[in-house]
Amino acid sequence: MALTHGGQLTQVANEYQIPMRDWLDLSTGIAPFSYPIPEIPDIVWQQLPQPSSALISAAQRYYQCRNISVSSGSQTIISLLPMLWLKENSSSKCVFLPIKGYKEHAQAWKNMGFNLQWYGDELPALEQLPQHCVLVVINPNNPTGKLFSRETLERYQEFIENRQGLLVIDEAFMDVITPSQSMAEYTLGRNTVVLKSFGKFFGLAGMRIGFTIAHQQWLTSIAEHLGPWQANGPAQFIAEQALQNTLWQEQQREKLSRQRQVLTMLLNRYFNEGVEGTDLFLTVNLATPHKAVTIYDGLCKQGVYVRLTDDQQSLRFGIPKPEDVERLSQSLGNVMLSISKLC
Ligand SMILES: Cc1ncc(COP(=O)(O)O)c(C=O)c1O
Incomplete structure (x- = not known):
């Protein structure tokens, strides 16, 4: 049986009928900044x-x-x-x-x-x-x-x-x-x-x-x-x-750590529950039944894809790039507002 993982954007985009290019994908723990691809000699492809x-x-x-x-x-x-x-x-x-x-x-x-x-x-x-x-x-x-x-x-x-x-x-x-x-x-x-x-x-x-x-x-x-x-x-x-490339690695660590702090502050604004994780992802544990599923669904409807954990009680957020923080903040704000109106 194939398991569910983050990063299954094609499937989620289909499900919510939003084109792939319009998504903010924070569903994995993969760094949002990647090592720049160097020029690769032809021989490396050929041999x-x-x-x-x-x-x-x-x-x-x-x-x-x-x-x-x-x-x-x-x-x-x-x-x-x-x-x-x-x-x-x-x-x-x-x-x-x-x-x-x-x-x-x-x-x-x-x-x-x-x-x-x-x-x-x-x-x-x-x-x-x-x-x-x-x-x-x-x-x-x-x-x-x-x-x-x-x-x-x-x-x-x-x-x-x-x-x-x-x-x-x-x-x-x-x-x-x-x-x-x-x-x-x-x-x-x-x-x-x-x-x-x-x-x-x-x-x-x-x-x-x-x-x-x-x-x-x-x-x-x-x-x-x-x-x-x-x-x-x-x-x-x-x-x-x-x-x-130790210099790039050092810069990567600093960037990830900075963005983790930004994400922590954002999540702390909306969740009293514990936020835990690493510099590559943060997970919010939601004790209230169905809350994680509701937030996941609300975010998906706005084209923001995070990982709903297998037990459906937590949400894992990948680390966003600086230019994506505002969109995440807006989308999360909208979802949390609509949840509070329901309560
Ligand atoms: C904890 C853990 N181990 C291993 C893997 C497999 O990663 P890869 O095959 O890309 O090295 C993953 C993928 O998400 C993972 O989360």
Whole structure:
């Protein structure tokens, strides 16, 4: 079954009968400012993509890690991991996942017959984790923004390693966290896999580049299963430059942080409820039944697309560009006014 995600603008535009070009799309956690596409030599388009040691070195420096491999987005690996893990660990039966979080993880483990166990805002207690179990942590979480410290994850890592289980850490949104809580440096054993999504922070999700940081055996096994030419040449060419461009990265962090503050102020104007998130998205939790759905619908009618979470109780807002703030503010103001008249 295909899951609902943000970024499904074609479908939403059809549903609300508003042309695609007229939407303000804040439905994803992808940076609204993207790394400028450099001129790409013809040869990069013409040749089959070669394994690029320059890209790997750039990624090792950027993510501060040793063993790393590239794929076309981290989603490819999310889908593949359960099968690879089960092949080597046939007695592994259960996986712990965040109840709120990117649902493709759950889908992938379920597809391989795993028994899904959910945890809330806190990780399951260590004693709850059985032998050979898998723990998936989205750090920071999307959509809640919940962040676990590296110290906490190291404790879980040690415990899971002793139980011959697997710790999967999805760090798709870690780029904007300072000080970083990344576990990328701590993947020497076979019981930890860290996933990185290039497209979010660099604002180039359509390029489809992601990275896996893990023991070499994992990387070899992934490569064998995926076969050659996983990530296309132009995407690798752009990613190599972007990962090396520390000045652009610094400016991007500042811009995102500034715009997050602007969005926080705007949301605080309309919502008493908690606003949480990261510099790539903010989520408002609405306790009143149907309120999130009503606001979502009201915004869509004005061509503003945000993400209604799967439980339909929260709204996730992508970070708006400065020139889009006024439109968001107006649209949100209109919706909240019409809701207050109804009450
Ligand atoms: C938490 C999380 N992990 C992974 C992904 C997959 O991203 P990609 O395949 O673009 O790297 C997403 C996509 O939205 C996500 O939200």
